[in-house]
Amino acid sequence: MSKLTDVPKRILIGRALRSEKLGETLLPKRIALPVFASDPLSSVAYAPGEVLLVLSIAGASAYHFSPWIAAAVVVLMFTVVASYRQNVHAYPSGGGDYEVANTNLGPKAGLTVASALLVDYVLTVAVSISSGVENLGSAIPFVVEHKVFSAVAIIVLLTLMNLRGVKESGKLFAIPTYVFVTGVFIMIMWGAFKGIVLDDTMRAPTADYEIKPEHQGLAGFALLFLLLRAFSSGCAALTGVEAISNGVPAFRKPKSRNAATTLFMMGALAVTMFCGIIGLAMATDVKMAEFPARDLISNGAPVGPDYVQNPVISQVAAAVFGDGTFFFVLLAAATALVLFLAANTAYNGFPLLGSILAQDRYLPRQLHTRGDRLAFSNGIVLLAGAAILLVWVYEADSTKLIQLYIVGVFVSFTLSQTGMVRHWNRHLKTERDKGKRRRMIRSRAINTFGAFFTGLVLIVVLATKFTHGAWVALLGMVIFYGTMTAIRKHYDRVAEEIAAPDEPGEDSVRPSRVHAIVLVSKVHRPTLRAVAYAKAMRFDRLEAISINVDPAETTALKQEWDRRGINVPLKILDSPYREITRPVIEYVKGLRRESPRDVVSVIIPEYVVGHWYEHFLHNQSALRLKGRLLFTPGVMVTSVPYQLVSSEAAKQRARKRQEWHAPGSVRRGMVNGRPKEPSGRA
C-alpha cells in the first residue's frame, strides 16, 4: 500500500490505526464493553420511538401506556441478560447461539438459528444504517433529504473498508460508544435537573402537534393487541445482546466472569438509557405518528408529505439542549457513528458465522478458512448486496425495516435458551457434586424462564408483525435454510460416494505403468522446461505430441526438434478440422484401450501471467483440453508452469493479499490479527 492511499484512511479513522499494541492484548472490560455493545446500545436510538409510534395509533392519550411497556422491556432485557450470563459460563470457548442450538437441540434447530442469524445480520446493517442516516439527518438535513442515496453510500463505504481489511483496535469502538453513552446520560440528567429542580418547561419540536388517531377509542382485545405490538417494537432494544456470548475468548481472565459482568453492565446501561429517553419524551411532549404526513396535525392541518419525523432521541436532545446547539449536534453525530459501528459488527459476524457453517458443510467448503480473504469477501459482498436491496425497497425507513428485524432475533434467543435447558439437563444427569448441582439447577431455572419468556415474545412478535413485514424475514430464513440443507445434502452424497471401502478397492490398485505425453506446439522455453521435467520423472514411456493444424508449422517443429536432438520421440496427431482437444482425447483413449491397466500422464506447459486480461490470450486451449481430459478415467494432468516476466506483478499482489487482516479480529481475541486459540470455535 502506498503512503498516498493511506492518507484518506488515516483521516477517516485517525490515530487508532497506528495503535497496534491494543491488538496484542486481550480485552479489558472497559474496552470489551464498547466493542460488543455498540449494537445493543445503539438500539436505544430507535426503539423508544417505535414504541411511541405504535401507541399513537390509538392517539396521543395512549402514550400513558409507554412506562408500562418500558417496564416490560426492562424485565425482558434482564431476563435475556441473565440467560446469556449462563451461556457465557457454560461455553467459555465462545459458543454462539448456532452452536448452542446445534449441540443441544440437533442440526435442524441449529440450522434454523443460523438462518435467523444470517437474516439478522442483513437487517442489522439495513436498520442501523437507516436509523443512523435519520439521526445524522436531524443535524444535517441534506442526508435525510437523500435518504436512500446516503444509506446506500454508507453501506458501500463500510463494505469497501471491510473488503480492504482495515485493522481494528478497541479504541475505534470505545471513543464513539463512550461519547454516545455519556451524551445520553448527560441529556437524561440535565433534563431531569431542568425539569425537576429548575422546574423549567422543556418542549420537544413536536410538542404542539396533535395526533389524529388511526383508531379512536380502542379498548379490550384491540387495545391489548396494540400494546403487544408496541411492546414488540420496543423489543428492538434487545437486538445484539447475544454478541458477547460469541466473544468470550477475547476477554481477559477470568474470561467467563468478565464477560458476564460486561453483559450485565451492558444490560443496565441499555435499559437506563431506554427508560430515560422514554421518560424525557413524555416530559417534553414528543409526538410520533406511524404515518406522520397524514396523522400529525399542526395548527389544524396535517403536516403533509414533506415533513421529516426526527427520531425521538434527537427531538429530546433538541428539547433539553436546544436545537442546533453544540451538544445537540455532538449527540446526533455520536448516535449516527455508534449506529454505523453497529452495522459494522454485522460485517464481522456474517463471514464468521459463514465459516462455522462451512465447517459443518452447510456452505461451500472453501469458506471454512476463517479470515481467508476470498471467503470473507464473498460473505461481505453478499451481506452488503442484501442490505442495499432492503434499504432500496424499504426506502431506508427504519420503522418499516424494524418490522422485519425482531423475528430473527427472538428465534435465536428462544432456541438458544431452550438449548441451554437441554445442556443443563444433560450435565445434571452425570454431575454428583452438590454445590455444582445447585448452581446448575439455578442456571437451568434462569434459562427455562428465558426460553419461556423469549418464546412468548416470539409469538407476540409473529402475531403482531407478520403482515407488517415479518413474513419477509421468515421468507429470507426459509431461503437460507433451504439452500444450506441442499448444500449439506450434496456434500453428504459426495462423501458417501467417495468413501474409501474397508477392503483395498480398485482405487488403491497401483497402475502397472505410466505412459507420459508432453503436449508441444512450438519449441520454446516452456516446452523445453516441460520436457526436462518429464524426463526427470522417469516414466515407463514418454513421448511428445503435437497437433498438426498447420502443415508448415508442423514441419518447422519437426525440423527444430531433430536439430536440437531432443531425445524424446515426437508424434504428430492429424487434425483435419483444426481441433486441439478431440485428437488428444482420442489418442489418450486409444492408449487406455490398448493397455487398460496403465495410466496416462498428460503434461501441459502452462504460461503464468500477471494481468487478468492476459488470461484471455494464453492457456485457453490448454485449460479446455484439461477440462475434457479430467473426464477421461485413468488420466492425470500435470501443469508445468512457465513464469512470464509479467507474472511478477501477480506474485506481488498475492503476497500482499496474504498480509491482509480480516476485520472483526478484535472481537475474537486475536493477537496481531491472528487468533489466539486456533482450536476453539469462536
Added chain:
Amino acid sequence: MSKLTDVPKRILIGRALRSEKLGETLLPKRIALPVFASDPLSSVAYAPGEVLLVLSIAGASAYHFSPWIAAAVVVLMFTVVASYRQNVHAYPSGGGDYEVANTNLGPKAGLTVASALLVDYVLTVAVSISSGVENLGSAIPFVVEHKVFSAVAIIVLLTLMNLRGVKESGKLFAIPTYVFVTGVFIMIMWGAFKGIVLDDTMRAPTADYEIKPEHQGLAGFALLFLLLRAFSSGCAALTGVEAISNGVPAFRKPKSRNAATTLFMMGALAVTMFCGIIGLAMATDVKMAEFPARDLISNGAPVGPDYVQNPVISQVAAAVFGDGTFFFVLLAAATALVLFLAANTAYNGFPLLGSILAQDRYLPRQLHTRGDRLAFSNGIVLLAGAAILLVWVYEADSTKLIQLYIVGVFVSFTLSQTGMVRHWNRHLKTERDKGKRRRMIRSRAINTFGAFFTGLVLIVVLATKFTHGAWVALLGMVIFYGTMTAIRKHYDRVAEEIAAPDEPGEDSVRPSRVHAIVLVSKVHRPTLRAVAYAKAMRFDRLEAISINVDPAETTALKQEWDRRGINVPLKILDSPYREITRPVIEYVKGLRRESPRDVVSVIIPEYVVGHWYEHFLHNQSALRLKGRLLFTPGVMVTSVPYQLVSSEAAKQRARKRQEWHAPGSVRRGMVNGRPKEPSGRA
C-alpha cells in the same frame, strides 16, 4: 437433440434440414448464386430509396437526377464485379480482402481491411435487420410500430439459431432468394407492361404528396455535393459483392471460372433490379423525404410524426400489384426474408474472419480453431451485442444506419484492389509467357481502374457522410485496429521472452531429482487413487502432506492412514490460522531452498463434477492453491481427477458439443459440415 426440440426448428426452416445430401457436394452455380448473393441482392431493397431520399432535400424536382445516379451506380457495380473477377482467378483458394491486402500491401493494410470488415459485419446485421423490419412492416404494421423491439427480437433469434448450430443447406438460401428475385422481375415487367402497353396510370401511395425542400433551388457546388451524397447512398447496393471471393473453394470445378460467372450474374441481376425499381419509382411518383414528418406535405399539411415512410420497393409493389394483394404481401415477405438471410451471412463471416485473424495472432489464439464452438460463440455474441447496440441507438432506422455502412465497404474494396495491382506487378516481374503476361496486364488494368474508382467513391463517401455518421464506423475501425495491434504486440513480446536460446539453456537442464507431494485431507477414494498413481510414477521421494486445521480430524486421518498401511509417509503441516495455501507454499519453498536443483511435483486429488453450481462446492481450495503454486519456480502441479457420478452429465454434454456444426459451412465448401480442403484458408 431430442425429437421434440426438433419440431420448432423444422417448422422454422422446413424440409431443407433433412436434405443432408446437398452439403456433401460442392455448389453448382444455381445454388451458389443465392448462397452468396442474398447480401448484395437484398441491398436493392433499401439502396434506391436512399437515393430518392437524399435527392428530395432539393425538392421532388431533383428526382430527375436519379437515372444519372443509377447509371453511375451501374458503372461502379460493373467495375467492382470486373475487379473481383480478377481476385477470384488470382486466389482460387478463396483469398478474402484481408488476405489480399495483407499479402500484397503489408500487415497494416491487412489489419485496416480486417477492422473495416469487422465493422461491416456488424452493420450488415444492423442495416439488413432494420430494413427487413421496415419491409415486413409494410405488410404487417405491428412490426413497424414496435420497430426496435422487432429488430432486436430478430437479432436475438438469429443469434440463438447460430449459437445452436443449425445445419445449413443451399436450398435454405435458394428458395427465398429466387422468390425475391423473381418477384422483383415480375413486378418490373408487369409494371412496364401496364405502363407502356396498357397505358395504365399507376400511382404510388405517396404519389399525391408533395415534398418541402430543405434547400430551395440548390445549384453549383451545393447541387454537385448533394448529387455525390445521393450517389454515395446508392452505393449501398454494392455491399456484399466481395463475398464470393472468399468462397471460391465451395464452387464446382472449374472453380474460378464458375465463381467469376456467378459474380457476373449477381452483378447483372443487382443492377437490373436497382434500375428497374428506380424507374418504377419515377413512373409511379413515389415520394421519399429524409425527414418525412416535417417535409412530406399531404393536402397542404405535414404528415406528422405518426407517418410511416414505407420502403420504395413496397410502395412500388403497392402501385403495381395493389396494396395488400397476394403478390404485394409475398414480395414484402420475400424481401424481409432475404434481408434476414443477408444478416445471417455476417454471423458466418464474423467468426470466420476472427479465426483467420487469430491465426495471425491479432486475436486471442484460441479463436484460431475454425468451427470451434466456443470461439464461434464468442464471436457471435460480440457481433449480436454490437448490432443490438446500434439498432437501439439508431432506433432501427435503416436510413440512419446506412450512413455508417458504406465507409467500411469501400475501405476494403479500395485496399483489396490496390493489393491486386501489386499482386500483378509482382507476378509480371517473373512471368515470361507472352499470353499469360497479356492476361496479367489486362487484369492489372482492370484492378487499377477498380482501385481508382472505389478509392474515389471512398473519398466521396467520407466527404459526404462523415458528419452524418460515418465517423462512428471509423471510430469502430480504430477501436478494432488498436485492440488487435495491442494483442499482436503482446504475443510478439511473449514469443520473444519464451524463445528457446540456440544453446541449451537453463530450461533444458534436467532436474536432478523429483520430490513428490500428495495433498491429503481425508482418506477417501480420490486420495487413494492419487496415492496409487503417485506410487506408479516412482518419484525420487514421495510423501503425503496434510494441513492440520482441526486437530481431531488430523488425528483421525493419521490413525486411518496407519490402519490401512499406506506405505507413503504422511507429514502434517501445522496451520495455526487455518490457512491451506500458505503452509503448502512455504513447505514447497523450503524444499526448493534445501536442494535447488530438485523439482517439486505437487499432486492434488481433484473432483470432477457435472453441474456448474457444483464447482462452487468443490476444488476451490485446490484451485487457489494451484494458482499460487504456479508462481513458484521449480514446481509442477498434477491433478488426479476423480469422476463423481454427476460428472457423467457433463461428459454427455461435452460429447454432444463435439457433434456441433459451425453455421456457414455451406459457403465454404464443407462436406457434412467439415471443410473439404483443410489446409487452404477459406
